[in-house]
Amino acid sequence: xxAGFIIWVYTLVIPALIKQGWMAETLxxxxxxxxxxxxxxxxxxxxxxxxxxxxxxxxxxFNIGAYLLGSLLYSPHKxxxxxxxxxxxxxxxxxxxxxxxxxxxxxxxxxxxxKEASALLNNYLSG
Numbered sequence: 001x002x003a004g005f006i007i008w009v010y011t012l013v014i015p016a017l018i019k020q021g022w023m024a025e026t027l028x029x030x031x032x033x034x035x036x037x038x039x040x041x042x043x044x045x046x047x048x049x050x051x052x053x054x055x056x057x058x059x060x061x062f063n064i065g066a067y068l069l070g071s072l073l074y075s076p077h078k079x080x081x082x083x084x085x086x087x088x089x090x091x092x093x094x095x096x097x098x099x100x101x102x103x104x105x106x107x108x109x110x111x112x113x114x115k116e117a118s119a120l121l122n123n124y125l126s127g
Contacts, residue, residue: 004063007043012055015040 018028018040031038037045043058076084 001063003066004059007059007062008055011040011043011058012051015051 014023015028017023018025026034028040030036031040037043041051041054043054046054046057049057
């Protein structure tokens with residue numbers, strides 16, 4: 001998210017500040033470090049788009065790229081892998097006992113639930 005936010009600020013907010021006269025126009029005309037393909041309104045040579053689609057395009061590219069790179073570089077811990085396996089096993093079959101028992105498999109009839117709820121509420125709402 002940070003990568004996309006930085007690109008969004010660079011391609012949308014900074015040009016707006018420059019056009020309002022709050023910053024020098026050299027960044028807008030020459031680009032960052034005087035590199036023309038780093039101009040905020042024509043990032044990497046992308047010209048012809050209005051400011052919002054241009055900003056959305058590059059922020060999405062950087063967001064997705066950072067997400068993919070982080071996913072490839074991050075190695076989950078054993079506890080995370082165990083939880084993932086348990087979750088996936090529980091999705092395969094509701095009757096599968098491959099996951100650790102939690103007591104959630106028990107089926108409680110509606111009438112029994114209503115009696116318990118009524119008894120509990122009577123303790124607090126008697127009168």
